[in-house]
Amino acid sequence: MTKSFKDLIVWQKSRNLAALVYKLTEKFPKSELYGLTNQMRRAVISISSNIAESYHRFHLREKNQFLAIAFGSDSELESQIEIAKILFPDINYKQAEELLSEVMKILNNFLKE
Numbered sequence: 001m002t003k004s005f006k007d008l009i010v011w012q013k014s015r016n017l018a019a020l021v022y023k024l025t026e027k028f029p030k031s032e033l034y035g036l037t038n039q040m041r042r043a044v045i046s047i048s049s050n051i052a053e054s055y056h057r058f059h060l061r062e063k064n065q066f067l068a069i070a071f072g073s074d075s076e077l078e079s080q081i082e083i084a085k086i087l088f089p090d091i092n093y094k095q096a097e098e099l100l101s102e103v104m105k106i107l108n109n110f111l112k113e
């Protein structure tokens with residue numbers, strides 16, 4: 001039994017994804033600090049934050065609401081990575097894309113339950 005949201009595999013993966021996105025966006029030009037860098041960082045932080053918040057909700061409807069928001073932030077980040085790949089093609093996004101896909105699959109399964 002999980003004692004904390006920190007025990008959830010999906011939260012751990014989303015936390016690792018956040019760290020990875022921060023490292024990736026450090027490679028972006030400084031001119032993107034208030035553009036794509038900021039948007040990607042906000043989206044990735046939203047994922048783990050909403051998973052954590054869902055853990056402390058008692059009603060299934062509330063839990064699912066926060067998980068759905070996290071899933072939406074996943075989709076937002078996925079779109080932003082696709083844009084970043086066009087703008088900054090020399091950066092390797094593979095690890096972030098794979099981890100994002102894992103998080104999305106887990107969240108999707110939670111939402112189907």
